Amino acid sequence: MATQMVLLNPVLTLISALVIPCISLVIAHLGETLRQISNEAHLTVAKLSEYLNEVLPSMLFVKASNAELCECSRFQRLAHADLSKNLRKKRMKALIPQIVQAIYVGVLLLLCFGSLVLLRSFFDGSRMVSFLTSLFLLVEPIQVIEKSDAVELDAVKGDVKFCDISFKYSDTSPLVLNKLNLHVKPGETIAFIGPSGGGKTTLTKLLLRLYDPLCGSILLDNCDIHKIQLKSLRRHVGLVSQDITLFSGSVAENIGYRDLMSKIDMDWVEHAARTANADGFIRKLSDGYETNIGPRGSILSGGQKQRLAIARAIYQNSSVLIMDEATSALDSKSEKLVRQAVERLMENHTVLVIAHRLETILMADRIFLLENGDLEEITQTSLLTKSGQYSSQISNEPVI
Numbered sequence: 001m002a003t004q005m006v007l008l009n010p011v012l013t014l015i016s017a018l019v020i021p022c023i024s025l026v027i028a029h030l031g032e033t034l035r036q037i038s039n040e041a042h043l044t045v046a047k048l049s050e051y052l053n054e055v056l057p058s059m060l061f062v063k064a065s066n067a068e069l070c071e072c073s074r075f076q077r078l079a080h081a082d083l084s085k086n087l088r089k090k091r092m093k094a095l096i097p098q099i100v101q102a103i104y105v106g107v108l109l110l111l112c113f114g115s116l117v118l119l120r121s122f123f124d125g126s127r128m129v130s131f132l133t134s135l136f137l138l139v140e141p142i143q144v145i146e147k148s149d150a151v152e153l154d155a156v157k158g159d160v161k162f163c164d165i166s167f168k169y170s171d172t173s174p175l176v177l178n179k180l181n182l183h184v185k186p187g188e189t190i191a192f193i194g195p196s197g198g199g200k201t202t203l204t205k206l207l208l209r210l211y212d213p214l215c216g217s218i219l220l221d222n223c224d225i226h227k228i229q230l231k232s233l234r235r236h237v238g239l240v241s242q243d244i245t246l247f248s249g250s251v252a253e254n255i256g257y258r259d260l261m262s263k264i265d266m267d268w269v270e271h272a273a274r275t276a277n278a279d280g281f282i283r284k285l286s287d288g289y290e291t292n293i294g295p296r297g298s299i300l301s302g303g304q305k306q307r308l309a310i311a312r313a314i315y316q317n318s319s320v321l322i323m324d325e326a327t328s329a330l331d332s333k334s335e336k337l338v339r340q341a342v343e344r345l346m347e348n349h350t351v352l353v354i355a356h357r358l359e360t361i362l363m364a365d366r367i368f369l370l371e372n373g374d375l376e377e378i379t380q381t382s383l384l385t386k387s388g389q390y391s392s393q394i395s396n397e398p399v400i
C-alpha cells in the first residue's frame with residue numbers, strides 16, 4: 001500500500017508518513033489509559049469480593065455484635081467504588097473506537113482538502129480515491145490494538161518445559177522461584193516436595209497462568225503458554241486441588257463441571273466415576289448420579305470427595321494435570337481406593353503432583369525438591385535415606 005501511495009503522489013505520501021506515527025501515538029496513549037482504568041476496576045472488584053468472602057460466612061457474629069449497619073455501609077462504600085470504576089472503564093471502552101474513527105476521518109478530510117487546494121492540477125479524482133483507499137488500508141492495522149494473536153491448541157501431548165523461570169509476588173517480596181528449569185515429558189509423573197512456602201504451589205500457578213513469571217518462559221508442547229488462548233490452556237491443563245472444590249448440585253454436574261454450560265456427557269461421567277472408584281458409592285446415593293451433594297459436597301465423606309474430584313479430572317480429560325495432594329485423613333480402605341484412582345489418573349496424563357505422602361512420591365517417575373527458589377532432582381534412594389529431613393512434609397501416614 002505504501003508503494004502504491006508513493007507512485008500516486010510522493011508529496012502526499014510524505015505528509016501521511018508524518019501523520020501515521022502521530023495517530024499510533026494517540027492510539028497507544030488511549031490503550032494505556034484503558035489498561036490503567038481496567039486495573040483499577042479489577043482492584044475494586046477484588047476488594048468487594050474479598051469483603052463478601054470474609055463477611056458473609058461471619059453473618060452470625062455480625063448479627064450477634066449488632067454490626068449490621070456498620071457492615072452495610074462498608075459494603076455500600078465498596079460497591080459504589082466498584083460501580084464507578086467499572087462505569088469509567090465501560091465509558092472509556094466505548095469512547096476509544098469513536099475517538100480513533102474521528103481522528104481517521106479528520107485526517108482524511110484534511111488530506112482531501114489539502115490535495116484539492118494544492119494539487120488540483122496534477123491529481124485527478126480517481127487517483128485521489130486510489131490514494132485515500134491505500135492510506136486507509138495502510139493505517140487500518142494500527143487500530144487492532146486489542147486483537148490477540150493467541151492460538152488455540154486442539155490436541156496436546158503434554159510436554160511441559162519451564163525455562164529459566166523466576167518469580168516473586170511483589171516488587172518488595174523475595175524471589176519465590178529463581179531461574180528454575182525443568183522439562184517434563186509427555187505422560188511423565190513428577191512429584192514436588194519441599195518445605196512449606198518453598199514455592200511448589202506457585203510453580204503450578206504459573207503453569208495455569210494465574211500469575212506470569214518475572215522472566216523466563218513456560219512451554220506446553222513447545223508453544224509458549226503466553227501465545228496460547230487462556231481458555232485453551234486451561235482446557236489442556238487440569239487441576240485437582242488440595243481443598244477439593246465441590247459445589248452444591250448433582251454428582252453428575254460436579255463430575256461434568258467442564259460442560260456445565262453445555263451438555264454433560266453422561267456416559268463419560270460414568271466412565272470417569274468408574275475409573276476413579278466412585279461409581280459404587282454414587283449408585284448407592286438416594287438418586288444416584290442425580291443426587292444433590294449439598295454445599296461443598298457436605299453429604300459425602302472425605303474419601304468420597306477426593307474420588308469425585310479425581311473423576312472430575314478424568315472427565316475433563318486434560319493432557320496435563322496438576323495435583324495438589326489432599327492431606328485429610330482417610331481410613332485405610334478409603335485410602336486404598338483413592339490411591340488406585342490416583343494411579344489410574346497418572347497412567348494417561350502428564351502429572352505434576354505436589355505430594356505429601358511417601359507412597360505418592362514413590363509412584364512418580366521423578367522427584368524434585370523445591371527449596372529456596374531452586375529445584376533439585378533427588379532419587380528415590382536418597383529420598384528414603386533423607387526422609388527424616390523431609391519428615392514434616394512427607395509421611396507414610398495419611399496425615400501430615
Ligand SMILES: Nc1ncnc2c1ncn2[C@@H]1O[C@H](COP(=O)(O)OP(=O)(O)OP(=O)(O)O)[C@@H](O)[C@H]1O
Nearest residue numbers: 169170173176194195196197198199200201202203
Ligand atoms: N498470593 C500470594 N501473595 C504473596 N505471597 C504469596 C502468595 N502466595 C504465596 N506466597 C508466598 O510465596 C511463597 C511460596 O508459597 P507457595 O504456596 O508456592 O509454597 P508451597 O511450597 O506450595 O507451600 P505449602 O507446601 O505450604 O503449600 C511463600 O513464602 C508464600 O508466603
